[in-house]
Amino acid sequence: DEELCALLDVPMSLLPDVHDSAASFCTTDKSALGVELPVAGVAGDQHAASIGQVCFKPGMVKSTYGTGCFMMLNTGTTAIPSSHRLLTTIAYRLDGITTYAIEGSIFVAGAAVQWLRDGLGIIQSAEETQALAMSLDDNQGVYLVPAFTGLGAPYWDADARGALYGLTRDSGPSVITRAALESVCYQTMDLLNAMRADGATINAVRVDGGMVANDWLSQYLASILDIAVERPRQTETTALGAAYLAGLQTGVYDSLDELTGNWQEEHTFLPDMDADMRTRVTAGWADAIRRTLSHT
Template sequence: MMKYLLGIDQSTQGTKVVLVDQDGQILRKVTRNHRQIISKQGWVSHDLREIYQNILFLVRKLLDDPKVDSSKIVGLGITNQRETATAWSKMTRKPLSESVVWQCSRAKDICDRIAKTGVEKSIYKKTGMPLSPYFTAAKFTWLLENVPEVKTAADAGDLCFGTVDSWLIYQLTEGKSFKTEPSNASRTQLMNLETGNWDDELLKIFGLKKSYLAKIVDSNDKFGTTDFEGILDHQIPIYGVMGDSQAALFGQRCVDFGDVKSTYGTGSSIMMNIGSKPVWSQNRLMTSVGWKIDGAPTYVLEGNINYSGAVIEWLKDDLGLIEHSADTEKMAYQANKADKTYLIPAFTGLGAPYWNDKATGTIVGMTRKTRKNEVVRSGLESIAYQINDVLQLMKKDTGCQIKTLKVDGGATANNYLMQFQSDLLQAQLKIPNIEELSVLGSVFLAGMQLGIYNEQVLSEAVEYKTFEPKMEIDERDEKIHGWEKAISLINV
């Protein structure tokens, strides 16, 4: 009998629900965006109620298709935006605050305060990540110190803190399961990389209690069961849960040491599989857990960029330079090749490998002949430059020569960007024929646990389009030198 799995991809801009068959092919996909709540201070938040209701709406919409036989659905995989902080009541399951989105740096003052105590090296040694408001721990602290409802719940023993996976699992299981797994937990800055557990010293540093947090289990653990509040007529198990970047790595089958991928989403996660033992970066990159399957962890080296695909949205929604995201490709090809404009999209600081929270966005190198096409092209190229910076440092940390970069995310449809990325890296780029690699990664893991998928099925589920480098080395080096000079003007 044909069996199907559901996948939920709860990402920064919206939520996607997919139906996947036993050959690993997506049969149906439904999506819905949620509001981006931006305060006057520039803080970024999401309405957790809206997100959860969107999931129920999408599952109902997917199952409304008469071609979908819901009785054949046997499991669920979940992937999610990662460092976003959520808080809710244990008793009522209701959110106590809007979420603090991963992009948001409102916890900067908390990190500055913690840094003055001299614990930054200890934090890095335990977590593989520098102290930063980017990660969830400082966001939790901010919520505890600034939202009265959160403080009241904490005092009453009624507080749940979690990344988005924990929030969704808690809701979908009607409060029966309060769990997370290492790909998400390792991004909170509260999990000890070597023990795989919440760390007492880290909790003390951030003024938090272990009782606030979910239980850490394997990525292929049984996270509970759900019928989506009666939308399905039977309960299905939740078996595969991973943060979106790690799930994309898994979906791309980057399962061997040195395999590397880059996700082009709102931001970018550049990630390399570094095997069964953690490697601490000497170049300001981060070490995290990729996944933990049947008790065996796989570690990754990662660099995160705050603004990649979001640059294109900024060009469209805020500057009005383009009507559609796809317009950027044609405009980039039409731009003056001699123009040397560089856009530094540090709208909320710079992430890896600069870690400069104070940096602000700027455009460098404009002349009187710089026009709309050139500005749009500089926005596209800024994505590739940032990603290349991270990849070069990964090579230094691991000694791996990157011959192939697998990529995923919406911006991979832009041929100009993909060719430029290949040229900067001087390596082959492989673009899958399926955009939804993050959600497929979690579904693949769930399906493996249910005995539906094996490695042969997964290796044949995705086909690739390839880009090869074309740019002359001298031209490439000149462009990178110009980028480094532009970055140096603000990286102080």
């Protein structure tokens, strides 16, 4: 960017050339892999996941659940500065045309389940969380705000710390586990609400990452967001997106339409929570956030 380079007094000649996301960048060293292979696609992890989910049209959203959670909204060829504390970024550039996105980042998603296992020792594996959550009719008023390293978007509170609210003597491993899973859904809701406040119309979200193998989590997410949650057959979409870029450059794939045709639904989760219940549980989350923020 000429303006930024001038501001920081960095000669543009010192910087690498900017290419499309699918381009001929270089080849690998033959001594490393035994053969020279073309490096033909480059993207950040969330950008690659968005491509793997074939979110090529404005308004399409993907949300990736690993250690953290990262939601990305395609805004087309227009860069829209967020007014609600989200990040405006480049999704990808193909054939010289730049596609932009708005992104929201949650610091703790799957890391909350890791904490249940390694920190509290109340589960032995992530697979146990579904049965524990399903064993309860509701959350018993217990909320976990997993601000172990602060809160990400849209709060950006580095000084906030994790908290559990609503515990009683009857609270056991099941309710704490459910609170951890629910916290991922509520944080996703906060991101989605911020995107909508920025003017987005969102009718569905495509999910991927290890956490979404949990059917209970995916269903609760749909109910809290009050939209369809679409889980693809191939959930390792970050690697898939990188492969798609390389394939476009090397002629394995001809077009984005061909990639779109490759996407296959494994299951779509639809909301099944009544409006009054949704209002009650999300109000409880909002209160928990208010009590956790460091500046309140």
